[in-house]
Amino acid sequence: MRTMSAPWARFYSNSCCLCCHVRTGTIILGVWYLIINSVVLLILLSALTDPDQYHLPSAELGGEFEFMDDANMCIATAISLLMILICAMATYGAYKQHAAWIIPFFCYQIFDFALNTLVAISVLVYPNTIQDYLRQLPANFPYKEEIMAVNPTCLVVIILLFISIILAFKGYLISCVWNCYRYINGRNNSDVLVYIATNDTAVLLPPYEDPANVAGKDPPPPYVSA
Numbered sequence: 001m002r003t004m005s006a007p008w009a010r011f012y013s014n015s016c017c018l019c020c021h022v023r024t025g026t027i028i029l030g031v032w033y034l035i036i037n038s039v040v041l042l043i044l045l046s047a048l049t050d051p052d053q054y055h056l057p058s059a060e061l062g063g064e065f066e067f068m069d070d071a072n073m074c075i076a077t078a079i080s081l082l083m084i085l086i087c088a089m090a091t092y093g094a095y096k097q098h099a100a101w102i103i104p105f106f107c108y109q110i111f112d113f114a115l116n117t118l119v120a121i122s123v124l125v126y127p128n129t130i131q132d133y134l135r136q137l138p139a140n141f142p143y144k145e146e147i148m149a150v151n152p153t154c155l156v157v158i159i160l161l162f163i164s165i166i167l168a169f170k171g172y173l174i175s176c177v178w179n180c181y182r183y184i185n186g187r188n189n190s191d192v193l194v195y196i197a198t199n200d201t202a203v204l205l206p207p208y209e210d211p212a213n214v215a216g217k218d219p220p221p222p223y224v225s226a
Contacts, residue, residue, distance in 0.1 A: 009060055022176050022177075022179040023097075023180050025176050025180070026090065026091075026094040026102065026180040027091055027094045027095055029173060029176070030088070030091030030094065031087075031091055032093065033087040033105075034084060034088060037080050037087060038084060040076075041077065041084065043079065044073060045081060046075070047073060048073055048074075059093050059165045077209060083108070086104045086105050086108055089101045089104055090105035090106075093184075094184070097184045097188065098184070099184040099185040102177060103181070104172070106177050106178060106181065109170065109173065109174045109177060113170050113174060116167055116170065117167065120160060120163045121154060121161060122165065123160060124160060127152065127153075127156045128152075130146070130155060130159065131152060131155060135220065136146050138148040
């Protein structure tokens with residue numbers, strides 16, 4: 001008899017990147033994100049302590065907006081601290097096999113994937129926004145004139161292709177983290193079943209058919225005195 005399984009169960013695998021276990025891959029991914037956000041946090045903290053080092057005059061930016069004000073720097077610092085906490089939780093959860101600790105990092109991946117998908121949809125629906133964005137860039141922005149000289153249709157196709165590759169890679173990382181969560185969750189559940197089965201204080205009840213069979217037997221013959 002064939003058992004029915006969920007459609008997404010066919011994509012479940014214990015390996016990622018063709019060689020690593022999903023648990024090892026999640027640890028590496030968590031450490032990588034942890035390093036990136038730590039570097040970003042150090043840059044933001046150094047910018048807060050020495051604002052003149054990262055200050056760009058408004059003339060270089062077209063005179064319409066400033067590079068980073070104190071409020072944006074504080075918000076970015078808080079986001080970096082939150083990301084460091086989430087990545088540390090995912091790394092610790094994958095290492096110590098605590099499935100619940102991986103959920104915040106998985107939710108962040110879903111949120112990031114949704115944002116990139118919205119960017120791709122906006123580029124596809126409103127292709128003229130790319131040219132408007134390029135015009136707003138500073139005059140000394142690298143390769144600004146070369147990019148604006150490209151055919152708008154080709155530029156949209158290139159950007160969509162680049163975003164599609166990023167989305168495919170992010171989707172693969174999401175599947176790796178999800179498979180790690182399922183692996184750890186299933187392993188913990190199997191450990192509980194093994195503990196119950198091997199517990200010395202457990203009472204093993206007879207099968208349901210045994211009492212019925214015993215009750216249905218014929219009574220023994222009566223005792224006859226010699």
